[in-house]
Amino acid sequence: NAGVTQTPKFQVLKTGQSMTLQCAQDMNHEYMSWYRQDPGMGLRLIHYSVGAGITDQGEVPNGYNVSRSTTEDFPLRLLSAAPSQTSVYFCASSYSRGHEQYFGPGTRLTVT
Amino acid sequence: AQSVTQPDIHITVSEGASLELRCNYSYGATPYLFWYVQSPGQGLQLLLKYFSGDTLVQGIKGFEAEFKRSQSSFNLRKPSVHWSDAAEYFCAVGGGNKLVFGAGTILRVKS
Numbered sequence: 409n410a411g412v413t414q415t416p417k418f419q420v421l422k423t424g425q426s427m428t429l430q431c432a433q434d435m436n437h438e439y440m441s442w443y444r445q446d447p448g449m450g451l452r453l454i455h456y457s458v459g460a461g462i463t464d465q466g467e468v469p470n471g472y473n474v475s476r477s478t479t480e481d482f483p484l485r486l487l488s489a490a491p492s493q494t495s496v497y498f499c500a501s502s503y504s505r506g507h508e509q510y511f512g513p514g515t516r517l518t519v520t
Numbered sequence: 521a522q523s524v525t526q527p528d529i530h531i532t533v534s535e536g537a538s539l540e541l542r543c544n545y546s547y548g549a550t551p552y553l554f555w556y557v558q559s560p561g562q563g564l565q566l567l568l569k570y571f572s573g574d575t576l577v578q579g580i581k582g583f584e585a586e587f588k589r590s591q592s593s594f595n596l597r598k599p600s601v602h603w604s605d606a607a608e609y610f611c612a613v614g615g616g617n618k619l620v621f622g623a624g625t626i627l628r629v630k631s
Binding site: 441443448449450451452453456466498500505508509510511512513514 | 612
């Protein structure tokens with residue numbers, strides 16, 4: 409199993425550009441989530457999904473969109489990048505509410 | 521609202537010394553509790569978890585944690601620290617796809 413994979417590893421965007429961060433898992437997990445990590449703030453939940461076709465907002469959803477068309481994939485879209493979105497983004501998946509989350513290696517995004 | 525507090529931003533211990541990282545949480549129901557470790561430039565690795573049952577849980581790499589409901593705490597311990605334990609440690613509460621993380625504690629190990 410590859411586990412949770414994320415692409416790209418690094419990305420630099422200009423303010424106003426859009427892009428999609430990719431996340432995939434091959435563990436047949438129903439639950440998937442996106443977090444951002446900023447120094448001194450731990451990880452904060454952006455959006456999550458409890459299954460294909462079902463998504464919901466987390467703590468910091470503004471400026472991001474998600475969709476879940478398949479169990480395996482959970483892309484995160486930045487609609488119009490802003491410097492405040494400079495961060496490290498982690499995707500995670502879990503089997504159910506009673507199980508731990510498995511994290512991808514992260515995408516480091518810089519917005520100039 | 522759920523929240524997690526890790527009071528220590530940095531901790532430095534000597535190699536071979538014991539370690540305790542503190543974690544306090546606020547949660548409206550019986551919590552699921554986790555400790556994750558992150559090495560520089562890496563993703564998060566689960567050290568251990570508490571769902572129910574025995575309040576002293578064992579994890580990987582010789583770590584353990586004790587759940588104390590009366591103190592709303594879930595402190596992480598290791599009897600003898602190795603240089604390779606230097607990393608950032610995160611306590612988290614929740615479950616499934618909605619975890620609330622603490623701000624993290626950076627562990628430095630001096631030889």
